[in-house]
Amino acid sequence: MALPVTSVLWKDYVDDRAVQESDFEVSTSEIDPANLQDGEVLVELLYLSVDPYLRGRMRRMKSYYFIGPFESVKPLASGGIGLVKASKAAGFAAGDVVSGMLPWSSLAVLDQAAQGMLQKLEPSLLGSAPLSYFLGTLGMPGMTAWASIKKIAEPIKQGEVAFVSGAAGAVGLVAGQLLKNVYGCRVIGSAGSDDKVALLKQLGFDEAFNYKRVDTAAALKAAAPDGIDIYFDNVGGPTLETVLDQARSHARIVACGMISQYDLPDEQKYGVKNLFNLITKRIKLEGFIVSDYMAELGAEFGATMAEHVQQGKVKALEHTTEGIENAGKAFVEMMAGGNTGKAVVKVAAEDPFPVKQ
């Protein structure tokens, strides 16, 4: 018997402006499980992740080197959590929960190439945390924060001053909490609304400011009069320039994202004029992509971060949008800063593995 499928397609590349809801299109179709071929699996989508890096794939040009632009018209794909409904492929069985790259479809038939981008979630993890956490704090954004600090900002001395921009986002929240509660830094965060700022302070950030209402240079000067040792950069552009001016000698800058620049054509991108600070202060500015370290550090991350969450050192916050048909809206809102914490789309009505109390 054929099952109904809802997918989100997109219409065309967007190079030089913000992506809008009208760039996406909801489409319906059917899948008959009886038609599943050898080597294929049928996966029901439970949760979908929308992340800033996807913006790069909506451009015509190659953005991230390890992954090309999306092909137009096909469903989009991003991190997701799925439930295997049926399998004719080795390594997968009905009832398995998988995480990895999944199409924006409520139900999908995945070939072997697509299966290669999925991992099975250990059964012991099911019920240990909401499944959606494996898209956020316990997943790619959490590991991005954890591994980039480890690889670029370490060694860290207790009491060093860290600044996190985009601090209320999925990666920034984890980065700031790790720097504060695990590394013992004095942590300053910036975000784009007063509500987010209030939340950052609740979470234990020493200082937080709304960059839309106050001048970043003045706010940093007040919050860190002796300068910044570690900058976790999610935004790039003028904020990076300001930090270079206010960095201390031997500062480390994790170049994790530059969301302020993503929608601008090349000639309008912000030119950073004060890179000579890199020399006079012996600053390290280094880019990071988490996929480089999945094999090396994935297991250690999973165990370590689960412990941090359990001990309350890192609190997992989510911004949930209901329904696959709203995935485009969720992405657009996230790019505009509408989320506090991990932006997640809840696709299935019920989490089949609720958290055990």
Place this chain on the structure above:
Amino acid sequence: MALPVTSVLWKDYVDDRAVQESDFEVSTSEIDPANLQDGEVLVELLYLSVDPYLRGRMRRMKSYYFIGPFESVKPLASGGIGLVKASKAAGFAAGDVVSGMLPWSSLAVLDQAAQGMLQKLEPSLLGSAPLSYFLGTLGMPGMTAWASIKKIAEPIKQGEVAFVSGAAGAVGLVAGQLLKNVYGCRVIGSAGSDDKVALLKQLGFDEAFNYKRVDTAAALKAAAPDGIDIYFDNVGGPTLETVLDQARSHARIVACGMISQYDLPDEQKYGVKNLFNLITKRIKLEGFIVSDYMAELGAEFGATMAEHVQQGKVKALEHTTEGIENAGKAFVEMMAGGNTGKAVVKVAAEDPFPVKQ
């Protein structure tokens, strides 16, 4: 009996333009060795070093963090080699050869603070190489190249592609030869004249180009069609931007100097717009100042580089100006790219320790 002294003073800070010969002033005075006080040494200047970093000290603002701006009117100071003529200070005796920070004076009385910026050259080194080499390949610029590659560019795989800008300068020449002859890289160099380019090719650079006559982006594309793994940056500005576009994944950039930007007021400095490459390609861009590593690596450097020079892996080239009275001219010419190799001022008529054959 009083001895004649020639010094080079300078007139005032220069913030926003090239330094000119008329910014310096030659002055004469006398020193009577009989007046030497307890704790003082009398040093005859043999060789003087002029280096791009001095430009920063001629500015009103703090430039390099470890050292303030010059005080106006006093003689300038820079790296030099001197001969102790008389000493009433512990640790120094007549006949010692010293290297370190020396005033631009043919003869100078140095107090204990000034003595703290000098090291004695091991007697075993005297005659092993021209004394002036200890200002260049065997001195601060040589160690800058050697230690920054070690600390920022390593690990280096044989066959990686390295680009050195300012490649005919004191640091660039050593960096390029090390990358080629010690690390086994394919090395591309840029310089500002056809003569320098010819010299780089003679020295074994795989490719070299005159950035004043050809387009840097096109020249790099032709010389390194698959991209650049290591960039040793002496110039900054648009050249750095071009390299970011043409860098390969996991490229390392040694930010050693940004001479293209030194004479510009802040608002005219070049804005680098493509820093997002740092993330997509996971590039490390890190600043370096050699004084951070003198204690840790100075001895290893001295032994290693002497061996490289002896084995012909690194050839020491010098551009010599005669006479302390021409030191200002030597600096101005060096900043305009008039030197090939280390710019040195020969102050004493004769090297008291000629090289033993």
